[in-house]
Amino acid sequence: MTHTFNNKISLGQNFLNNPEVTRRCLKEARLNSADVVLEVGPGQGALTRGLLQSPCRFVHAVEIDRRLAPWLEPLQAGQPGRFKIFWGDALVADLRRLLPPPNKVLANIPYNITTDLIWKILVELGPRRLERLILLVQKEAADRLNAPPATKERSPLGITLEQMGAVRTLMKVSPGSFNPPPKVWSALISIDLTKNFGLAASPLWRRLLAAAFAQRRKKLVNNLAAAGCGKERSAAIFAAAGIGLAARAEELTAPQWRALFQELAAAEN
Known part of the structure; x- marks a missing residue:
């Protein structure tokens, strides 16, 4: 069945349609059979399908837009013991209640909630030994998270991540990699947490x-x-x-x- 979908601009939805970026996300996640993944904003399931084909133990997905059910609910029906969808706003959901608790997060984050969502993930999942985040963010946001001392891009969140681990920009992602294309470039970043897991909280x-x-x-x-x-x-x-x-x-x-x-x-x- 073919489903049609018109994006809500207010939700900041830009669906990833570049298979190479999806492959890189999955590669950098370094998934194994012990991993529990949280995917924020699965959209039409491009990355979700790859996660379910990986060796990871379990996948949680938080999606705000129920119009995406025709793409996501069949995936849950196909693997009910391994994949669960939570319909709602990731900024409101209590991520601490996810069981089993995620140790890795993959997300294509709407630009307007990037900082707030990363803070929330660190606060609620960091103390539970969150290990790695693979995120698609606006390139300017990636630059701020990586900003060295004595630069105007230096930010509280970037400093916090520096104290908890390391941020790397993996690749730049063109507007044409999304539908609809945003007006700015994006970046795929990895955040590895190795210490001070409760600092953000x-x-x-x-x-x-x-x-x-x-x-x-x-x-x-x-x-x-x-x-x-x-x-x-x-x-x-x-x-x-x-x-x-x-x-x-x-x-x-x-x-x-x-x-x-x-x-x-x-x-x-």
Whole structure:
């Protein structure tokens, strides 16, 4: 049966139609028989079919648009003990309730929810030893996640990922790889989590980043002081962490962020 579908622009749907990108996603996921995969936004099932042909143990799929049921429900009916669809918004769903818990995530993320969705995945699945994410994102988002210190693209999420593991851009993906084609280039990225699995869920870490980037052009010590840390306490913490008082949030290196967080945590205890 042939199904027709008109995309909802409001949902940010751009369905992947490039088999080479799908193959690369599956290759980089490095799936084995112990893996449990979460696929966010399976769309018409191009990647889902590849996942179900892989050796992975189980596949969860979260899809917001029930009009995609003619493509996805037959896949669930064919492998009911290995594939389950959750109809709803991934930004609202409680990912901690997925059983068995996913250790890998594959997703073609709508551009308008990229940052929020990655944060949510890290917060809810990171502490459960999430290992790898293979994501299709807007190229500009990939650049921000990979941004080194002292660049304007430096971001709280990129810094968090740097503390939890590593981000790699695997390939650039042209607009013609999607239907309908977006107006911008995309990138396929991998995120490997190897340490600090609960960091994104730490209230102190999130407060630190929010205060640090509240006013990017201001000195970091002033941002923290204005957020309630106080000037003297902030200066003492900076001295203990070996960070100059003139430093701005985007300038700190990974070891400096780690030292600052550790000093703040010690000061609160």
